[in-house]
Amino acid sequence: MSPQLIRAFLLTALAAAVAVPFGHFVKPWVGWAIFCSGFGLQMAFHFRHFARLDRWSRAPVVDPSLEGEGAWDGVFARIYRHEKDLQGKIAQRDAQIAKLIAAGQALTDGVVLLNEHGAIEYCNTTAEMQLGLVIATDRGQPIVNLVRQPEFVNYLKAGDFARPLTLRSDRGEDRVLSIFVVPYARNQRLLQIKDVTQADRLDRMRRDFVANVSHELRTPLTVLAGFLETLQEIDVDRSEQQRYLALMGEQSRRMESIVQDLLTLSSIESAPPPENELVDMASMLDKLRRDAEALSGGKHNIVVDSDGRGDLRGSQAELTSAFANLVANAVRYTPAGGSIRLSWQATPAGAEFAVEDTGIGIDAKHIPRLTERFYRVDRGRSRDAGGTGLGLAIVKHSLNRHQAQLDIRSTPGHGSRFAARFPASRVVDA
Amino acid sequence: MNESQHLSSQFDEDLSGLRTHVLQMGGMVETQISAAIEAYSSGEVSSVKHIVETDRKVNDLEKAIDDDCAHLIARRQPAASDLRLVFGITKIVTDLERAGDEAKKIAKGVRRIYEAGQMPSQYGIGVRHIAEAALGMLRHALDSFARLDPQLAEEVIRADADVDTEFKSIMRQLITHMMEDPRTITTSIDIIWIARAVERIGDHAKNIAEHVVFIVEGRDIRHQDKESKA
Numbered sequence: 001m002s003p004q005l006i007r008a009f010l011l012t013a014l015a016a017a018v019a020v021p022f023g024h025f026v027k028p029w030v031g032w033a034i035f036c037s038g039f040g041l042q043m044a045f046h047f048r049h050f051a052r053l054d055r056w057s058r059a060p061v062v063d064p065s066l067e068g069e070g071a072w073d074g075v076f077a078r079i080y081r082h083e084k085d086l087q088g089k090i091a092q093r094d095a096q097i098a099k100l101i102a103a104g105q106a107l108t109d110g111v112v113l114l115n116e117h118g119a120i121e122y123c124n125t126t127a128e129m130q131l132g133l134v135i136a137t138d139r140g141q142p143i144v145n146l147v148r149q150p151e152f153v154n155y156l157k158a159g160d161f162a163r164p165l166t167l168r169s170d171r172g173e174d175r176v177l178s179i180f181v182v183p184y185a186r187n188q189r190l191l192q193i194k195d196v197t198q199a200d201r202l203d204r205m206r207r208d209f210v211a212n213v214s215h216e217l218r219t220p221l222t223v224l225a226g227f228l229e230t231l232q233e234i235d236v237d238r239s240e241q242q243r244y245l246a247l248m249g250e251q252s253r254r255m256e257s258i259v260q261d262l263l264t265l266s267s268i269e270s271a272p273p274p275e276n277e278l279v280d281m282a283s284m285l286d287k288l289r290r291d292a293e294a295l296s297g298g299k300h301n302i303v304v305d306s307d308g309r310g311d312l313r314g315s316q317a318e319l320t321s322a323f324a325n326l327v328a329n330a331v332r333y334t335p336a337g338g339s340i341r342l343s344w345q346a347t348p349a350g351a352e353f354a355v356e357d358t359g360i361g362i363d364a365k366h367i368p369r370l371t372e373r374f375y376r377v378d379r380g381r382s383r384d385a386g387g388t389g390l391g392l393a394i395v396k397h398s399l400n401r402h403q404a405q406l407d408i409r410s411t412p413g414h415g416s417r418f419a420a421r422f423p424a425s426r427v428v429d430a
Numbered sequence: 431m432n433e434s435q436h437l438s439s440q441f442d443e444d445l446s447g448l449r450t451h452v453l454q455m456g457g458m459v460e461t462q463i464s465a466a467i468e469a470y471s472s473g474e475v476s477s478v479k480h481i482v483e484t485d486r487k488v489n490d491l492e493k494a495i496d497d498d499c500a501h502l503i504a505r506r507q508p509a510a511s512d513l514r515l516v517f518g519i520t521k522i523v524t525d526l527e528r529a530g531d532e533a534k535k536i537a538k539g540v541r542r543i544y545e546a547g548q549m550p551s552q553y554g555i556g557v558r559h560i561a562e563a564a565l566g567m568l569r570h571a572l573d574s575f576a577r578l579d580p581q582l583a584e585e586v587i588r589a590d591a592d593v594d595t596e597f598k599s600i601m602r603q604l605i606t607h608m609m610e611d612p613r614t615i616t617t618s619i620d621i622i623w624i625a626r627a628v629e630r631i632g633d634h635a636k637n638i639a640e641h642v643v644f645i646v647e648g649r650d651i652r653h654q655d656k657e658s659k660a
Contacts, residue, residue, distance in 0.1 A: 134577075
């Protein structure tokens with residue numbers, strides 16, 4: 001028997017012991033009254049504690065003021081200890097969960113957890129940005145309600161996750177996402193989302209490059225082969241023959257210039273860092289202006305804007321070819337009567353060489369790809385203008401080797417501005 | 431007690447399934463429109479066939495969803511917000527289907543233009559721009575339906591005015607072009623049709639957003655600006 005029960009029993013016995021003599025010697029009802037009041041006091045004591053416990057259990061919190069007396073002391077103390085332990089454990093779990101969530105947030109890949117109905121249970125901020133989710137409001141929402149592209153919906157429905165899904169994101173800029181689905185636990189699914197925009201672009205560039213080289217070389221080759229066949233099989237008179245030969249010469253020069261540009265490009269790519277010659281900008285600008293005037297044949301208004309300060313350090317040959325290329329482009333793509341402005345500005349923070357024209361301009365969507373090899377905004381036009389499609393690729397490489405940035409700004413119909421920005425370390429006497 | 435709980439949760443599932451179907455249909459229309467815009471700016475007319483085929487699927491979905499709504503009303507007699515949701519859905523699918531039709535019109539217009547000859551690129555930019563804006567409106571309208579977010583829906587409704595203004599300025603530009611050079615009239619008219627379809631997509635997105643406000647708040651806010659102007 002527990003001590004509490006013994007104590008209750010003893011107290012009842014005590015009440016009885018006091019009541020019996022009174023009942024026997026005085027009046028029986030006095031005895032009963034004493035016994036009942038003793039019993040009643042005990043009941044009141046217990047009821048008071050019970051009421052407190054009842055009140056507490058409706059909103060159980062860890063409350064040190066929950067203290068009992070007598071038999072209730074132990075009960076309340078044990079409840080208090082238990083609650084306190086529980087609270088400690090919950091806090092610990094919370095900390096662990098918070099750590100896991102922080103780890104999930106730190107992932108550079110997007111992660112989304114889906115429950116058995118395909119509803120979102122959790123996603124990290126990367127996934128929020130990639131898929132346009134807002135976890136605060138979207139928890140419990142079926143993911144296909146928000147990522148609605150049919151490819152994604154069908155992929156999730158088909159349930160064959162052996163290969164990742166490549167999805168072109170329809171939110172914000174043109175992103176390419178690779179989505180892996182990993183089933184786990186009971187019918188739960190984890191979406192791992194990688195941003196493969198860059199890889200996709202490189203891949204496309206490589207594919208395009210091979211296709212483009214073949215195409216660019218084949219076009220003049222077809223012309224050559226055609227004329228050769230004609231000359232072999234048909235007797236043509238001398239003047240016609242001369243004309244054919246001239247055209248063939250032109251095409252073979254074209255092929256030569258493509259091969260030459262390709263070689264230049266690969267030699268810059270594999271060459272050691274450029275030498276540190278002193279490049280005299282005043283004479284460079286003068287030469288560029290004369291080249292531009294010769295190329296333009298007086299059809300454009302060419303201006304040089306420079307205060308004559310500052311020179312560059314780098315490879316004279318590479319920089320000359322890069323700048324000349326920018327100038328030549330400006331002349332080619334500016335209709336007669338337009339103006340071209342070459343500017344050179346050097347400050348202690350860095351220097352900028354810019355070519356500004358009032359030409360046809362470039363649509364914004366082409367600008368990021370402009371320096372890709374053989375990338376052409378308008379196929380027919382740039383070939384007619386005599387470009388090989390490699391000019392800007394070479395310019396970009398040469399500038400990169402001098403730690404310079406190529407900045408392109410353009411408004412279609414109004415003109416373009418190509419600027420090469422050099423860091424202070426490349427500038428002398430600014 | 432148990433029985434009724436089971437029934438109502440089944441009902442909830444029916445409703446959320448219906449919503450997911452609507453959003454799936456929305457996803458198809460969004461893809462259709464973005465493919466049409468892509469075809470317009472790249473001149474890849476090969477996708478036109480696919481866009482037209484998707485339109486058939488969108489039409490089938492519209493019918494299926496309407497059917498589901500009718501069944502749901504008949505069997506469950508939804509009340510208050512549930513009834514608004516079902517009503518709203520029948521209206522949303524109508525607008526979605528029409529937006530899909532507009533995408534088909536754009537695709538066919540693109541095919542006409544490119545098959546006739548090159549698209550003069552300087553007109554193209556403006557149309558592409560409002561097309562992106564209209565698609566963004568539709569996307570936000572559907573998001574607001576998925577999230578039952580009336581604030582986002584109101585933003586969509588406000589955005590419609592911008593699309594309308596831009597449509598008018600494209601019209602003016604094209605008219606000037608046609609007057610300057612009558613040879614461009616055929617192409618310009620096709621571009622006007624496309625711009626018109628784009629503008630209609632914006633209107634449908636706005637309607638969807640209005641239905642969302644109705645579903646969530648029970649206010650019918652259609653035709654309000656006209657009344658306030660009058």
